[in-house]
Amino acid sequence: MSGTGTTRAAREHARAQAGTAAEAMPILPAGSWPEPPQGVDPGELTWAETVAGGGYASKVLARGTTLRLTDLEGDACANLLLFNADQPWERLNVADTVKVPWQAYLGEGHPLLSDQGRVLGVIVGDSSGRHDALCGTTNFATNRERYGDGSPQGPSPAGRELQLLAAAKHGLGPRDIPPCVSFFQGVRVDGEGALRFEGSAGAGAAVELRIEMPAIAILANVPHPLDPRAGYTASTLEVLAWRGDPTGPGDALWSASPEVERAYLNTKDYCDGRGTR
Amino acid sequence: MSPTIDPTVAAVSGERVDPTLGTIPAGEVVLDQLVAARAPWSAVVAAGDVLSIVDLGGNQAVDCILYSAADTSERYSAPDTIAAQGRIFLTTGSVLRSNRGNALMTVIADECGNHDTLGGACSKESNTLRYGHHTKHQHACVENFLREGARHGLGKRDLVSNINWYMNVPVEEDGMLGIVDGISRPGLTVTLRAEMDTLVLVSNCPQINNPCNGFDPSPVRMVVTRP
Numbered sequence: 001m002s003g004t005g006t007t008r009a010a011r012e013h014a015r016a017q018a019g020t021a022a023e024a025m026p027i028l029p030a031g032s033w034p035e036p037p038q039g040v041d042p043g044e045l046t047w048a049e050t051v052a053g054g055g056y057a058s059k060v061l062a063r064g065t066t067l068r069l070t071d072l073e074g075d076a077c078a079n080l081l082l083f084n085a086d087q088p089w090e091r092l093n094v095a096d097t098v099k100v101p102w103q104a105y106l107g108e109g110h111p112l113l114s115d116q117g118r119v120l121g122v123i124v125g126d127s128s129g130r131h132d133a134l135c136g137t138t139n140f141a142t143n144r145e146r147y148g149d150g151s152p153q154g155p156s157p158a159g160r161e162l163q164l165l166a167a168a169k170h171g172l173g174p175r176d177i178p179p180c181v182s183f184f185q186g187v188r189v190d191g192e193g194a195l196r197f198e199g200s201a202g203a204g205a206a207v208e209l210r211i212e213m214p215a216i217a218i219l220a221n222v223p224h225p226l227d228p229r230a231g232y233t234a235s236t237l238e239v240l241a242w243r244g245d246p247t248g249p250g251d252a253l254w255s256a257s258p259e260v261e262r263a264y265l266n267t268k269d270y271c272d273g274r275g276t277r
Numbered sequence: 278m279s280p281t282i283d284p285t286v287a288a289v290s291g292e293r294v295d296p297t298l299g300t301i302p303a304g305e306v307v308l309d310q311l312v313a314a315r316a317p318w319s320a321v322v323a324a325g326d327v328l329s330i331v332d333l334g335g336n337q338a339v340d341c342i343l344y345s346a347a348d349t350s351e352r353y354s355a356p357d358t359i360a361a362q363g364r365i366f367l368t369t370g371s372v373l374r375s376n377r378g379n380a381l382m383t384v385i386a387d388e389c390g391n392h393d394t395l396g397g398a399c400s401k402e403s404n405t406l407r408y409g410h411h412t413k414h415q416h417a418c419v420e421n422f423l424r425e426g427a428r429h430g431l432g433k434r435d436l437v438s439n440i441n442w443y444m445n446v447p448v449e450e451d452g453m454l455g456i457v458d459g460i461s462r463p464g465l466t467v468t469l470r471a472e473m474d475t476l477v478l479v480s481n482c483p484q485i486n487n488p489c490n491g492f493d494p495s496p497v498r499m500v501v502t503r504p
Contacts, residue, residue, distance in 0.1 A: 095355075095397020095438045098454060100406045104395070105452030115419075115436070117402030134365065134395065136356025141378035160376065174350040175434045177376070189448040193366040195359065225360040262406045 024052035024236060033240065037068060040242050047241035053234025054155075056162035056220040058169065060085045063276055064246040065211040067121070069219070071128065071184040073235035074203035077224045078183040079137040079159050081167075082112060082120040085214040086274070088172055090116045094133050094179045100259050104189065106131040106181060109256050111263055112209070118267040119260075120215055122253060125208035128201040130186030135195065135225050136179045137163070142225065147232045156232035162220040170216050183207045185224035197226040212246050212267050214276060246271075294496055298464035299331030300388060304502035314494040315416055315483035317425035320501065321346045322471040327385070327502045331466045332443050334495025336459030338482035339442035340398045340418045342435075343373060343381045346474035349431060351375045355394040355438035365448065367392040367440060373469070376437075381475050386468035389461045393446040396456055398422060398439050399484045408486045421480030429476060441482075442467055444489045458488045 004010040026049040027033050033048035046065065051057045053075065061067065069078045084090035093115040098104045100113055107129060112121045137159025143150030150158035152165060163177050184205060186198035211217070221237040223229075247253045247264060255261045271277070296311055307326060311333075312318040322328050330339055345351035354376040359365050361374055369387040372380045397403075398418035405413050422436050443461040448454045483494050 089433045093397065093403075093438075095395065096400075096403045096406075099396050099456075100403060102455050103452050104448050104454045113403075113406070115400065115402070115433075117400070117404075117406050134356065135360040136354065139354075139357060139376065139378040142357075142361070174376075179354065179356045179438050189365055189452075191450070193364050193448070195363050195365065225356075226363075259406045262410070266402070266405060 024050045024055055037240060037242070044242040045240065046243060047239060049239045051219060051221045051237045051239060053221055053236065054157045054232070056166050056218070057239060058166040058216065058218040059241070061211045061215050061217055061241060062243065063212060063214055063271065064244045065241050066124070066244050067209045067211060067217060068206055068240045069183055070204065070206040070238040071200060072203060072238050074200050075233050075235035076221055076237040077185045077234060078237050079163070079180045079220040079222065080183065081163060081177065081180045081218040083170070083172070083216040084114060084120070085216050088170065088176060088216060090114050091176070091178055092120060092180065094181060097181070098133050100263070101257065104133065106133055109253060111260055112181065113263060116266070117263060118270055119212040119263045121209045121211045122247065123207060124210045124253070125206065128184055128205035128207060130198055130201045130205070131181065131183045132185065132187040132224065133181045134189070135187055137182065137220060138222060138225050157222060159220045159222040162222065163218055166218040166220070182224060185227065187226060195226060197224065197228060210244065210247060213271065294333040294463070296333065296496070296498060298333050299329060299498055299500065300386070300466040301329050301500050302327055302468060302502050302504065304504040306500065307503055308499065308501040310499050312479065312481045312497050312499060314481060314496050316481050317421035318479040318481065318499060319425045319429065320477055320499070322475050322477055322501055324471050324473050325504070326471050327504060328382070328469045328471065328477060329466050329500040329502070330442055331464065331498035331500070332389070332461045333463060333498055334493070335463040336443060336461045336488070336491040337495045337497055338444040338484070338489040339497055340480040340482050341440045341442060342422065342437065342478045344431070344476040344478065345375065345381065346476045349429065349435065349476065351377050351379065352435065352437060353381060353440065358394060365395055367394055373440070380472040382469040382471050384467060385470045386466070388465040389443055389467060391445060391460060392467065393441040393444040394438065395454065396441055396444060396446045398480060399482065404486065412486060415485065416483040418480035418482050418484070422478060426478055431478070441489070456487045456489050459491065
């Protein structure tokens, strides 16, 4: 007789699996993460998870949270979407994110703007410098053409397919998914407007974002659409988040540019009106 | 069929335009309409039909989002379009792709040579960031998209990064980008072939704070022909 032939035996079998370590998994409580960032009290950690290449994760984050993404092995590509957690029809707008700051390339100090003229998040640290706000992520059809498959259950999931699944868990559907930004695989534009893929900065590069409004964060870790490698190449992404304060009028970031300052004024105005501290 | 001329159109523009301008391909004319300055417009263009957009006054940004008429959750995707063509500008040969990677329309002729799909649409909200809170109550493209989209069951969730016909947005070597003076002129036409039945949602951009409309919004002509 097998070890799972009765309900009691099946329960024992199931329970015996707990405590297994996987390469990609959430750690709960987040404060038990073995290597908290320097200067961060482990008790302040609110998210600790590793996401395999081809995987996704999502979480609702409080205003003021720092979100740190690390490309552990050098082949991660963190496709990020942000939504206002309270009214998710307000969401990341990549066009405004490049147009309003007059800058197509993401880097330290760059705001991630919503379609309502507010700051969903801002990049506060960046040891990579290889990011992209232009190309979005992959879809099922292009992955099927390039890798033979694009389905979430297959060996080469498309970013859009994973975003659909993550979004569904927040009550959102296909109409709710706008273009995303991505971290750790760089793209540049030449003088004629041609796109040039620059790849990653190598293992260990990290980006830190400060979340400025209560936000749903959706991360899909899949190869960049312009990644020229024949094989589906995506390595593990580390995700850590911890509590903190939102950017305020005394911070240098608040008044980094006139456009950003007005975005922060709008954000604070919204949060004040709503009673969100 | 001659253009349906709204007598208020030229007055709104502040300058007279010739509504017969444009290079219209041969074929049966299915539709020939003027879009007043600052106004929205929409139409379903059947697969195989050709849409000509004529910049009557010169340097008039025409903000545009495309949807599959059969299932509007499939819609234009700027990132899928530029990633697939490896270039940020739209011109002849550009395949306008959906969020599922499918071809919605193809640019089959372009007298201007360079159109934007990075800059997005102006909104009252983003105007407050770009120019100051005194612009909050100025009309904007998102208002046009919302009003015209509602006629087709579309709402705010359905607005995504769009195309800006005739708008000039260069990216410098250091990544600096911005809307600069246009390179279009009166009568220039861009011509699109529908690859599937496509709902075309347009805002004839009312922006007056940057050069996207030459600081003077003007009417445009939309012609659908059947080859």
